[in-house]
Amino acid sequence: MTNQFLKKGSLIAISIIAFAILAGHSVGSQGREKAAERSNFGIAIHGGAGVIVRQNLTPELEQEYRTKLTEAISAGYDVLRNNGKSLDAVEAAIRILEDSPLFNAGKGAVFTHEGTIELDASVMDGQTLKAGAIASVKHVKNPIGLARLVMERSPHVMLVGDGAEAFAKEQGITVVSQEYFFTEKRWKQLQEILEKEKKARDSSDRKNLNALPSEEIDGRHGTVGCVALDKFGNLAAGTSTGGMTNKRFGRVGDSPIIGAGTYANNATCALSATGDGEYFIRAAVGHDVSALIEYRGLSVQAAADAVIAKVGALGGSGGVIAIDKEGRIAMSYNSPGMYRAYIDGAGKAVVKIFKE
Amino acid sequence: MTNQFLKKGSLIAISIIAFAILAGHSVGSQGREKAAERSNFGIAIHGGAGVIVRQNLTPELEQEYRTKLTEAISAGYDVLRNNGKSLDAVEAAIRILEDSPLFNAGKGAVFTHEGTIELDASVMDGQTLKAGAIASVKHVKNPIGLARLVMERSPHVMLVGDGAEAFAKEQGITVVSQEYFFTEKRWKQLQEILEKEKKARDSSDRKNLNALPSEEIDGRHGTVGCVALDKFGNLAAGTSTGGMTNKRFGRVGDSPIIGAGTYANNATCALSATGDGEYFIRAAVGHDVSALIEYRGLSVQAAADAVIAKVGALGGSGGVIAIDKEGRIAMSYNSPGMYRAYIDGAGKAVVKIFKE
DSSP states (O other): OHHHHHHHHHHHHHHHHHHHHHHHHHHHHHHHHHHHHHOSOEEEEEEEEESOOGGGSOHHHHHHHHHHHHHHHHHHHHHHHTTOOHHHHHHHHHHHHHHSTTSSSGGGOOOOTTSOOOEEEEEEETTTTEEEEEEEESSBSOHHHHHHHHHHHSSOSEEEHHHHHHHHHHHTOOBOOGGGGOOHHHHHHHHHHHHHHHHHHHHOOOSOGGGOOGGGSTTSOOOEEEEEEOTTSOEEEEEEEOOOTTOOTTEEOSTTOBTTTEEEOTTSEEEEEEEOHHHHHHTTHHHHHHHHHHHHOOOHHHHHHHHHHHHHHHTOOEEEEEEETTOOEEEEEOSSEEEEEEEOTTSOEEEEEEOO | OHHHHHHHHHHHHHHHHHHHHHHHHHHHHHHHHHHHHHOSOEEEEEEEEESOOGGGSOHHHHHHHHHHHHHHHHHHHHHHHTTOOHHHHHHHHHHHHHHSTTSSSGGGOOOBTTSOOOEEEEEEETTTTEEEEEEEESSBSOHHHHHHHHHHHSSOSEEEHHHHHHHHHHHTOOBOOGGGGOOHHHHHHHHHHHHHHHHHHHHOOOSOGGGOOGGGSTTSOOOEEEEEEOTTSOEEEEEEEOOOTTBOTTEEOSTTOBTTTEEEOTTSEEEEEEEOHHHHHHTTHHHHHHHHHHHHOOOHHHHHHHHHHHHHHHTOOEEEEEEETTOOEEEEEOSSEEEEEEEOTTSOEEEEEEOO
16 A cells, blocks of 8 residues: 555656656747747867867967867858758868868877877768768878768778778779878877876886876877758768877777767757767767657757766766757767867857867 | 647646656556566577578578577576676677577678678677677687677777787787688678679679678678676677678678667667668667667567667668566567577577577
């Protein structure tokens, strides 16, 4: 009897909670409709999350980042404004970030333990759920372009290593020597980490040197990504990275993993992630944000916040950008900063770097 | 005023629906508790889905499959019965399937277009959400063992290609020459497909030869996998494959993709998939089944059926095995058959191959 009563009581309590949630949701839905009226397309980019704090950036370098982020977001936005496809906008924006030495992707990629460059990227089309991904390629100037070719000109989703490079050559896209990717900054970052590793090895019995918390090492990782909604209601997402400084053993992070670092589904949202890739894979970040929107009715911002909290609970640091089917943009991160930009309702680029 | 009233009315209606759903869910939970009393641990395996029909199997070959599936499920079950961990049960069962020439994993792996062997595998621990995956390795006798070492002895989740092999050697696990993987059956399958490709190339303008529907080609793919719940309430899942006969360009399917071919989460279920990997990646099969259980309250069978239906709608064929936190097993597939086995309530192995 008591048990019966408790159950009934708890059901009523649950019902009240459900009522409250659904009431909140209902108001949220109204807000969405208004947002859809304001803007029928949209775009956001990120240039990596990490220990990005004001004292680590000179005003000159900060300006360089702001200029390049503005250039990239504007290029993507122009595609959309001129009735282009979200996939084209995503690729246009990411190519600019890949060609810049500022970001850990393409030209500015970080070095592996062996002093080589190994690039990962992926792209997903929210209309068809088609996707393309490449991992561990060493000579492709624009990995995002190769990922798109995998999606559009192969029956596959993911190609890795030498095989992916053979496909790149067959498709005739630009291949470069490893020297193309050399930047003094990244080389120094590798040397610093190798030095720290050596010290750690000498001074302690620390088992897992690669597991040094990312907070200890600035510039250890980073990624670029873009999400877009075009005027035809189609979402797309893309991500590109050099991975983690000092990575070994053909390590692949979340960037080329569909459902983790990249996801797009016209029914929910498009998303691109950046951060400690291992945690983002384990948390299936991209698909989880989508599932919370689809199955729980969360807003894109609430879903992104919830999943970044899960990543944090696992011990991971980083962030995501996402855009939903009504063009609402979410940016969520638990790191000190994230290079990011979007275009506001007035068509103006808004660039942010630090926590605000 | 009317608007206000409508809003209030619809909220009350939603609340009643929510109450009904939650009440139903509560009843479902009771059913689950009973199931948990019946069996506090469980295990299931698969040996691949595809065009597996009676007329393609001689009685002798069918018996060979049944014997090996029984051996594998029994080995995993023994681990659980003797208070072992679900991860150990998963690895034990998969090693037996990998060592058999019958299945497309380890010893029985299919050939790539170039006549080489490239193996993928992954494993996930539902308690910690830790995971390990390897792709495109050519000399590792038991890829599932390497995936587990990536999870337990590296800070990474995924290693690919030569790097993964270097890690394997560093860890001292068994490496073999490519000759170890040679089987007459797989070699003939490759030659048949190459011949069909040649004919198709000669006789038609078919653009995408690799996109031949899998129904046209028996033995084109296949995978082995295992899911288990141990007496401590911990779920684990693992998957291992040789990929697709005639695969090119370092193609990687869903087997090593956490959230697609493999997923485990103590809060929901453990899952292993087999089939047209590209579709399983795009549908984020593993995480979607988990999300439908967690966010929508579906049973593991209903969630598996729903996601296999989505894969089918995209054009993909294959199946999944899954086990939930109360030990309930689901097997769902849209192909003509799937090699599969589980242990029933009486501790007896149940092996199935064809549609029933």
